[in-house]
Amino acid sequence: MKVTIHQPEHLPWLGLLAKVAASDLWIVLDSVPYRKNYFQNRNRVLLNGEQTWLTVPVEAPFGTLIRDVRVAGTPHWLRRYRGRLVQAVAGTPGAGRLEGLLALIEAAAPGSPLADLNLDIVDWLFPQFEVKVPRVRASELSATGSKSGLILDLCRTVGADEYIAGPSGRDYLDLAAFADHGIRVRFFDFDHPTYPQGGSSFVPCLSAVDAWSRLVQAELPLLLSRYRLSDR
Template structure:
């Protein structure tokens, strides 16, 4: 069984989705410290030919809290504002009519938890893309939050009976192959390849939110994009 563990990101870039599609079980690491100005509640869209950073407003977010302890801001207007921005940016995109109802379903999901919103969004994306990946929130099952760094990752792998663990390429300095090999786990790193696709008539802007890829590509093309990576 192949496993990956990642902090929850809202409408993440396609490399995140490639990792999800490459494994049998994808663990959302939601009981670790929240990162200010990270990608948990932010991402980038294509608006008027330029990249546009959107941010979901949060209530008293702090790196002293775990991700699953952080709540959405009380003012619900951010939902309609974000949907309006997406409509303005993508209403002429080829897959808008199909993807916008999914987007509305995700953004209007009733919750005050950023972790729950992201979990719901990834389940919906998982289904839309035709993936069979099992999604698990780390806060709900493993009971090992006292462990740190690599030891906690290895413990989750053991509890899931994983034979392979895949991590983003940026984590090569965090994990050691011998430690995983000693536990009987094959350690691999995923490296996303840049996969261009038409974005209206402007020069391609890579690594935007996966929502951008959804707006411009049908399911067969999306599945091809999800395979544009290598394991090292």
């Protein structure tokens, strides 16, 4: 069984969708500390040709685990978020199909878990790209350790024989330890596709909502096929 492990990003980018689609199981890494100013509570869309952040305010004191991060009661954030998202998809084919996503964002009450919101969005977004891979939360498993050791123990816990790692795994994974437990490690490198964005130059690495809004659904799964798997 091929397993990938990744934190629950907010409005994830195409590369995460592609890595999950290449796997048999996604372990949602919600049992590690929240990383401030990363992609767990925000992501980028294209607004008037410029990269613009959509951000969910959170309550996350230092050391808070991702599973325990809560949506903050910051005034007016939802109105600002909604306005930017609606403007970003205005004039695209997806403009009239945004209600489902907006409903999920608007249901994010103060005090609700950020991870739940992110995974609700995943449940809406992944089917648009025909990603049907099951998932399990790391916090539901009995794995222990940190860094490479935690990843290895998570793989062992679910019976993986192959782990699909992101490029950064080359810097910290103990490949010998994985080999000792009969688990092959393969590194996933995503070749970002281009598609019409209405500007003179293409802006990569945005939320997958950008591609979803601009293309017809039949074209979306093809965007996830541009990747390479290697042992080193």
